[in-house]
Amino acid sequence: MAKNVAQKILEEHIVSGEPVQGREVALKIDQTITQDATGTMAYLQFEAMGVDRVKTELSVSYVDHNTLQYGGFENADDHRFLQTVAAKYGIYFSRPGNGICHQVHLERFGKPGKTLLGSDSHTPTAGGLGMLAMGAGGLDVAVAMGGGPFSIIYPKIVLVNLKGKLQPWVSAKDIILELLRRLSVKGGVGKIFEYGGEGIKNLTVPDRATITNMGAELGATTSLFPSDEVTREFLKAQGREDDWVEITADTGAEYDEVIEINLDELEPLIAQPHSPDNVCKVTDIAGLKVDQVCIGSCTNSSYRDLMVVAETLKKGGHKVHSEVSMTVSPGSRQVLDMIAHSNGLVGLIEAGARILENTCGPCIGNGQSPPSGGVSLRTFNRNFEGRSGTKDAGVYLCSPEVAVAAAIYGKVTDPRDLGEYPSVKLPERFIIDDSMIIPPAEDPSTVEIKRGPNIQPLPIKEPLPDEIRGRVLIKLGDNITTDHITPAGTWLKYRSNVPKYAESVFSAIDPKFHEKAKQLHGGFVVGGENYGQGSSREHAALCPMYLGIKAVIAKSFARIHKDNLINFGILPLTFEDPVDYNTIDEGDDLELSGLKEGLSSGDTLVLKNLTKGTEIKLKHGYSPRQIEIIKAGGKLNYTKSSGAVA
Numbered sequence: 001m002a003k004n005v006a007q008k009i010l011e012e013h014i015v016s017g018e019p020v021q022g023r024e025v026a027l028k029i030d031q032t033i034t035q036d037a038t039g040t041m042a043y044l045q046f047e048a049m050g051v052d053r054v055k056t057e058l059s060v061s062y063v064d065h066n067t068l069q070y071g072g073f074e075n076a077d078d079h080r081f082l083q084t085v086a087a088k089y090g091i092y093f094s095r096p097g098n099g100i101c102h103q104v105h106l107e108r109f110g111k112p113g114k115t116l117l118g119s120d121s122h123t124p125t126a127g128g129l130g131m132l133a134m135g136a137g138g139l140d141v142a143v144a145m146g147g148g149p150f151s152i153i154y155p156k157i158v159l160v161n162l163k164g165k166l167q168p169w170v171s172a173k174d175i176i177l178e179l180l181r182r183l184s185v186k187g188g189v190g191k192i193f194e195y196g197g198e199g200i201k202n203l204t205v206p207d208r209a210t211i212t213n214m215g216a217e218l219g220a221t222t223s224l225f226p227s228d229e230v231t232r233e234f235l236k237a238q239g240r241e242d243d244w245v246e247i248t249a250d251t252g253a254e255y256d257e258v259i260e261i262n263l264d265e266l267e268p269l270i271a272q273p274h275s276p277d278n279v280c281k282v283t284d285i286a287g288l289k290v291d292q293v294c295i296g297s298c299t300n301s302s303y304r305d306l307m308v309v310a311e312t313l314k315k316g317g318h319k320v321h322s323e324v325s326m327t328v329s330p331g332s333r334q335v336l337d338m339i340a341h342s343n344g345l346v347g348l349i350e351a352g353a354r355i356l357e358n359t360c361g362p363c364i365g366n367g368q369s370p371p372s373g374g375v376s377l378r379t380f381n382r383n384f385e386g387r388s389g390t391k392d393a394g395v396y397l398c399s400p401e402v403a404v405a406a407a408i409y410g411k412v413t414d415p416r417d418l419g420e421y422p423s424v425k426l427p428e429r430f431i432i433d434d435s436m437i438i439p440p441a442e443d444p445s446t447v448e449i450k451r452g453p454n455i456q457p458l459p460i461k462e463p464l465p466d467e468i469r470g471r472v473l474i475k476l477g478d479n480i481t482t483d484h485i486t487p488a489g490t491w492l493k494y495r496s497n498v499p500k501y502a503e504s505v506f507s508a509i510d511p512k513f514h515e516k517a518k519q520l521h522g523g524f525v526v527g528g529e530n531y532g533q534g535s536s537r538e539h540a541a542l543c544p545m546y547l548g549i550k551a552v553i554a555k556s557f558a559r560i561h562k563d564n565l566i567n568f569g570i571l572p573l574t575f576e577d578p579v580d581y582n583t584i585d586e587g588d589d590l591e592l593s594g595l596k597e598g599l600s601s602g603d604t605l606v607l608k609n610l611t612k613g614t615e616i617k618l619k620h621g622y623s624p625r626q627i628e629i630i631k632a633g634g635k636l637n638y639t640k641s642s643g644a645v646a
């Protein structure tokens, strides 16, 4: 039977389950990545599993999120812990300063045809190389490092057929913004987006990675490109031609859906505050005054991206507008090295750009918060309210081309007004220097794991009781992000300290939430559609678990967050009839009883609203494996008690 690219990789990695849409399948994981903000927890969990060395083909621990090390020892202690854990358990360690995990993994480690699981929602970036790369919570990644499979619901496979060729000043970012415009932030749930068509041959691997990276914002399981001659060229330029294998869709391969984008007609696009799918044409808002421009993040920080910006500034002899603060964070040390040797860096400096470290930086609210009420144009992937650190700032997401035009003119400007498009070719050979990637120790017994006071023990939950009762502590609307649940920015340094980080839960919505939760010994959370969209941070489940949250009842959930809730023994439940959302209010006392029997005997549970004296039906939709995890009080208990890493 003719197969598409996704089917080929999926089928080669299925260890149990049938490849039938909507059913759970377990996949063998070849490679894993972690980053520091989720990695500390993932490695504490890996240690708790008692496995002495990773069982994957390759595991890499990156430090790229918390690199500011301001106001205390916390970040530096975390880095030291991560470095020693990596050395002991057989994991490569990419030091702070080496770059953003997704960019470095693309450059140095990703392999077409392999599976990759990462404790970061933008892990699908590696789909630009023809990998099946998925984001997950740290505990799922820990289990994969221990040799356990990763389970997904077998998705719909969607072909995105790219026709024609991008016009000057229109780039890869505009393709994914166009998809977000059409499909919305929940349009990709339960789907893999596979790119094909004549248009892909003119997209380099970093261009493709921009698209697969931001597929995360569609809520997709993952996104990927075939592995073709373009992939081979890129790997060759990285000195890794041997890692190349060809993986293309067979003639006649079928897809569950087909979407077409005509690249000839695509225009520069921009996502307006506060959602990546709030997309319009740049020309629709041209003239809007801009206070800040940030170039970087795992979406748009490649050599090409930065050189387009540098060349545009240099060619016109432009300076950054006097009322704009412009920052540039290269995606990796290789990118920085490359732009330094190609005179791009000098162009950026001379124009007045502020050069930042090769990290996530402003993308995760680590520095460069915009002014009050300010307008910030960013080449990033998320513009959720408050994520930048300034609640009333308006963050817009755009391509490097649109960003540089705004930096020059101080207002949103159609980049096509800038004249001749600087054409940036990928080099035949990138500068390769892996000296900031430390291989694991040859003799693990010599490595002592170093823990500082910020590394607090893992909170563990009791097995599920038969009955849960509690108050509705908060009632929320649609599209609540994990940034609302457990914010990043100044809280980031407490990622390995759950008791402290738990104080941040819903703090921007209800600053007293954690006190209320503690006082009432937990309770329920009620949400709308797409609850938990955004990041993979399992803290958005772990911290509520610590505060005693027993169940989250919502209209629908984002994939990774739903898995994280189950992994930490919190019941994610949906309304059988979404209008029942209106019958529950904050402050109501709720009860779910007969849970053990109820979960195993069907998909429906009856919720009693003790305050209103009413009953409504809820759905769980858990697989038999998930029911066992929930009953055990979470995946760590389940993994330990079942004796198998599962």
Ligand code: MIC
Pocket: 037, 038, 065, 119, 120, 121, 122, 135, 364, 382, 488, 534, 535, 536, 537
């Ligand atoms: C993000 O972009 O939100 C993050 C920070 O990279 C997260 C991971 C985290 O919260 O540590 C993600 O995308 O998963």
Ligand code: SF4
Pocket: 065, 100, 120, 122, 297, 298, 299, 359, 360, 363, 364, 381
């Ligand atoms: Fe880092 Fe931003 Fe990418 Fe998350 S989205 S990995 S914070 S650069």
